[in-house]
Amino acid sequence: MEQxxxxxxxxxxxxxxxxxxxxxxxxxxxxYLLLNLCGSAILAVLAALTSQWGFLLLEGVWAIVSAHSLVALVRGREPRATH
Incomplete structure (x- = not known):
């Protein structure tokens, strides 16, 4: 099931x-941001439950960045682009 x-x-x-x-x-x-947030949050929870700290770091940061950008977009601000 976990797989x-x-x-x-x-x-x-x-x-x-x-x-x-x-x-x-x-x-x-x-x-894009919502799907990334959901996917990375799911993987972060699984990583935490199985003590996979590197994977938790990766997916946790991915979820935080996605959430931050999604909130900015919902509030009417364009997420910052890297040029």
Missing amino acids: AVQIFGSILILIPFALAQWGRISARSKP
Whole structure:
């Protein structure tokens, strides 16, 4: 069951990533950020439950950054771009 949840969380991150790379969705869009937030949060919880600290760090930061950008977007501010 844990493997299925990991795969689900990974898919939530990988699908919007692929779509962004193919120019089908913006990496600053609400759907992209929401899917990344959900996927990374799922994986962070699983990492915490299994004491995988490096994976928890990666997914935890991923979730925090996604959440911060999503909140900024909802509040009407464009997430900062790196140029």
